[in-house]
Amino acid sequence: MSDDGGPLPLYHRVYLLLRQQIAEGAWPPELAMPGEHELAETHGVSRITIRRALQRLEQEGLVLRRRGAGTYARPPQPPKRRENLRGLLENLLAMGLRTRVRLLSFDYVAAPPEVAAWLELPIGSVVQKSVRVRSVKNTPFSHLTAWVPAEVGRRFRAEDLAERPLLHLLEAAGAHPARAEQVISARLADATVAPLLRVEVGSPLLWVRRQVRETGGRVIEAIEALYRPDMYEYQIALVREDGVWDVQRETADAEAEPAV
Amino acid sequence: MSDDGGPLPLYHRVYLLLRQQIAEGAWPPELAMPGEHELAETHGVSRITIRRALQRLEQEGLVLRRRGAGTYARPPQPPKRRENLRGLLENLLAMGLRTRVRLLSFDYVAAPPEVAAWLELPIGSVVQKSVRVRSVKNTPFSHLTAWVPAEVGRRFRAEDLAERPLLHLLEAAGAHPARAEQVISARLADATVAPLLRVEVGSPLLWVRRQVRETGGRVIEAIEALYRPDMYEYQIALVREDGVWDVQRETADAEAEPAV
DNA sequence: CAAACTTGTCATATGGCCTGGACAAGTTGT
DNA sequence: ACAACTTGTCCAGGCCATATGACAAGTTTG
Numbered sequence: 132m133s134d135d136g137g138p139l140p141l142y143h144r145v146y147l148l149l150r151q152q153i154a155e156g157a158w159p160p161e162l163a164m165p166g167e168h169e170l171a172e173t174h175g176v177s178r179i180t181i182r183r184a185l186q187r188l189e190q191e192g193l194v195l196r197r198r199g200a201g202t203y204a205r206p207p208q209p210p211k212r213r214e215n216l217r218g219l220l221e222n223l224l225a226m227g228l229r230t231r232v233r234l235l236s237f238d239y240v241a242a243p244p245e246v247a248a249w250l251e252l253p254i255g256s257v258v259q260k261s262v263r264v265r266s267v268k269n270t271p272f273s274h275l276t277a278w279v280p281a282e283v284g285r286r287f288r289a290e291d292l293a294e295r296p297l298l299h300l301l302e303a304a305g306a307h308p309a310r311a312e313q314v315i316s317a318r319l320a321d322a323t324v325a326p327l328l329r330v331e332v333g334s335p336l337l338w339v340r341r342q343v344r345e346t347g348g349r350v351i352e353a354i355e356a357l358y359r360p361d362m363y364e365y366q367i368a369l370v371r372e373d374g375v376w377d378v379q380r381e382t383a384d385a386e387a388e389p390a391v
Numbered sequence: 392m393s394d395d396g397g398p399l400p401l402y403h404r405v406y407l408l409l410r411q412q413i414a415e416g417a418w419p420p421e422l423a424m425p426g427e428h429e430l431a432e433t434h435g436v437s438r439i440t441i442r443r444a445l446q447r448l449e450q451e452g453l454v455l456r457r458r459g460a461g462t463y464a465r466p467p468q469p470p471k472r473r474e475n476l477r478g479l480l481e482n483l484l485a486m487g488l489r490t491r492v493r494l495l496s497f498d499y500v501a502a503p504p505e506v507a508a509w510l511e512l513p514i515g516s517v518v519q520k521s522v523r524v525r526s527v528k529n530t531p532f533s534h535l536t537a538w539v540p541a542e543v544g545r546r547f548r549a550e551d552l553a554e555r556p557l558l559h560l561l562e563a564a565g566a567h568p569a570r571a572e573q574v575i576s577a578r579l580a581d582a583t584v585a586p587l588l589r590v591e592v593g594s595p596l597l598w599v600r601r602q603v604r605e606t607g608g609r610v611i612e613a614i615e616a617l618y619r620p621d622m623y624e625y626q627i628a629l630v631r632e633d634g635v636w637d638v639q640r641e642t643a644d645a646e647a648e649p650a651v
Numbered sequence: 652c653a654a655a656c657t658t659g660t661c662a663t664a665t666g667g668c669c670t671g672g673a674c675a676a677g678t679t680g681t
Numbered sequence: 682a683c684a685a686c687t688t689g690t691c692c693a694g695g696c697c698a699t700a701t702g703a704c705a706a707g708t709t710t711g
Binding site for chain 1: 398399570579593597
Binding site: 402436443460 | 671
């Protein structure tokens with residue numbers, strides 16, 4: 132469940148990198164970007180490959196090219212406007228943001244070994260597997276794959292998943308979530324996830340895996356989330372007390388408008 | 392032959408799909424998988440393409456192939472073993488792990504607009520900029536770009552940066568770090584960072600930006616860190632109390648051995 | 652104007668990806 | 682033994698990705 136991106140065409144990788152640098156304002160719009168020859172050199176790639184990447188950037192309006200004059204970056208929006216949303220991940224949709232959830236699949240299956248270990252169940256146990264995509268203002272920003280032990284999952288219906296957060300359903304069903312562990316990492320969008328998040332294959336995604344236990348210690352939820360970094364970031368505020376750093380608050384930060 | 396989802400080679404996409412199905416136990420290990428012809432048909436792809444996917448699966452030990460007999464799926468590998476290291480980010484190197492730091496650059500420069508805003512200084516103020524790469528067991532895992540106001544930075548030397556964490560230096564220099572904000576996101580490795588982290592250009596990296604204030608409220612450090620996700624992950628433990636999730640501890644999780 | 656940049660266009664060459672088909676070699680079940 | 686499966690191997694050909702080089706055409710600067 133952990134994996135690579137694989138072999139992307141060169142011109143596409145160069146495109147992704149240039150787009151990232153443009154978005155960061157690496158080249159002010161009034162100064163020309165490095166020439167094609169120079170870009171080719173710094174990326175260790177032929178000029179034709181650079182041109183393919185630049186042509187695509189031009190098609191998308193991220194760059195303005197004039198023969199003889201040069202290539203000029205056009206950073207999309209003025210400084211990124213963000214709506215800062217206090218609250219933990221699950222509370223995101225309880226807030227003002229209108230998020231829409233699409234339920235892509237909902238099945239009871241035999242737990243593959245990795246998932247079984249994650250849920251601390253015997254291999255082959257029946258588990259409920261659901262896949263959802265969550266959107267703000269019609270733009271998808273998270274892809275969620277959740278695993279729940281069968282007897283816990285049976286207490287709610289598939290339609291509920293499209294309306295309320297999983298943790299609420301678990302609580303309403305009599306479970307008592309008490310502790311959670313999250314691991315935050317990064318991975319590339321693969322051919323399955325990319326179209327669902329409306330992102331290019333090979334773009335970077337925030338990768339969060341969470342395990343939730345109830346008071347007795349039993350794992351009642353294992354969830355894998357992939358977030359678009361342009362739409363969603365993770366914030367942590369720390370305070371230093373008596374020479375030790377301590378967490379003050381944890382925050383999810385979602386953009387008001389998609390960057391592109 | 393069929394639809395699109397991105398510019399991945401066909402054989403690689405088939406490989407990903409088959410690997411996923413194997414991991415989910417779609418074919419019990421004692422029964423043969425569908426033959427190459429059948430797989431070619433169901434995936435809408437030529438037999439040679441199927442073979443390339445299967446050959447890779449065989450190399451990785453996920454399937455067993457015997458001429459005349461068929462292809463048999465094999466139970467996936469046991470989960471990765473990790474050394475779990477408690478402690479906040481800056482404490483990582485204070486722990487048992489022997490991390491080595493290489494100082495790549497150290498200058499006093501005029502702050503570019505973004506950095507000035509980040510440090511809450513007037514545009515063009517002089518700041519100390521340093522770039523470091525940190526390694527465990529001779530494998531680099533983090534790339535750090537730090538910005539410090541000039542008058543704060545003058546209180547320590549470049550050589551100190553190669554030996555002690557920046558926060559220690561700031562404290563030793565009389566600063567009083569009190570609060571910090573971290574933003575966690577994801578980005579791609581570009582041509583500059585990739586070789587330093589010994590990673591392919593275009594691979595995903597964990598992207599952390601941190602701003603540290605001292606007691607008076609002044610920003611004394613702005614730092615941008617890029618981490619290899621196979622070497623370093625971010626963990627957060629949450630506890631639910633009175634219906635609200637609270638952060639219990641924050642943890643950096645580094646692998647004992649690089650995955651590759 | 653002229654030199655020195657820029658992007659646009661073209662031709663050529665190499666190698667990887669992918670298809671279609673044919674055939675060889677091994678295994679299994681009747 | 683035989684038929685019917687399987688995987689292993691090879692070929693011819695087309696398309697695409699990529700590198701290299703040369704040249705045309707536009708812009709900027711002195």
